[in-house]
Amino acid sequence: MQFCHPTATRPPAQTLRIISGSENQTLEPLLHECAKRANLTLEVTYKGSVDIMLELERGSAIPYDAVWPANSLWIALGDKQGVVKAQESIWRSPVAFGVKKSVADRLGWVGRDVTVDYENQLIEYSVEHPELREVLLKQINILYPRPTTWATHTMMALNPNGVRLLDALKDPAIQKLAWERHGFRTGLIGV
Numbered sequence: 001m002q003f004c005h006p007t008a009t010r011p012p013a014q015t016l017r018i019i020s021g022s023e024n025q026t027l028e029p030l031l032h033e034c035a036k037r038a039n040l041t042l043e044v045t046y047k048g049s050v051d052i053m054l055e056l057e058r059g060s061a062i063p064y065d066a067v068w069p070a071n072s073l074w075i076a077l078g079d080k081q082g083v084v085k086a087q088e089s090i091w092r093s094p095v096a097f098g099v100k101k102s103v104a105d106r107l108g109w110v111g112r113d114v115t116v117d118y119e120n121q122l123i124e125y126s127v128e129h130p131e132l133r134e135v136l137l138k139q140i141n142i143l144y145p146r147p148t149t150w151a152t153h154t155m156m157a158l159n160p161n162g163v164r165l166l167d168a169l170k171d172p173a174i175q176k177l178a179w180e181r182h183g184f185r186t187g188l189i190g191v
Contacts, residue, residue: 015041016161019055020068022046024153026124030177031165038168040161053078066162072154085159089152090169091184100139123183153184 016035028044035042045064047055052069055062056078067084069075075084104110122140126133157163168174178184 014039014161015043016066016165017043017045017064018066018068018162018165019045019047019052019064021049021052021070023070024068027178027182030174030181031169033177034168034171034174035165037171038164040164040168049074056083057081059083062158064162065157065159066165067156067158068153072152072156075154075156079156083158084156086163086166087154087156088166088170089154090166091153091175091178102139124181127181 018031025046031044032042049069049071052067053074055064056067056075057080059081060083062083067075072087075087101110122136126136155162155166155169157166
């Protein structure tokens with residue numbers, strides 16, 4: 001069932017609590033939009049991955065409906081009591097190599113290894129700063145390794161409310177916004 005769709009049958013309004021890594025902060029407006037469409041009130045707490053793991057070690061006493069750490073490894077380490085009810089990679093983003101050509105020349109990096117970043121961070125930056133988009137396109141070279149390395153963004157539901165959010169995040173309209181505003185690929189949207 002796709003709860004984000006405006007015509008979907010709505011369950012009763014409830015508050016959904018998420019603990020997330022700070023790398024997901026730019027996605028909070030999208031989460032609130034999705035929660036609103038799903039008739040949920042959203043509360044997001046940002047903590048580091050180790051703190052998220054420690055929260056999970058509390059088992060059923062954890063005061064959250066879903067967890068969204070930087071890496072699912074932290075779930076494997078912290079979910080000793082089996083509180084995760086569902087988990088799914090919601091978005092993917094290729095790891096891209098980017099550096100200004102003038103800087104790469106000056107540092108002697110041309111033809112050598114360079115820094116690694118997520119493609120979606122360049123996309124988000126260009127969306128937030130449209131006046132700099134042409135400068136970014138002219139001065140940053142993006143290289144994709146072959147095979148491409150992908151970062152996955154996995155949400156873990158701890159109870160039925162968390163499952164509702166997990167389902168809602170798979171709504172095609174939300175997936176499209178995640179691609180257009182943040183550069184996250186779903187396997188269905190984006191190239």
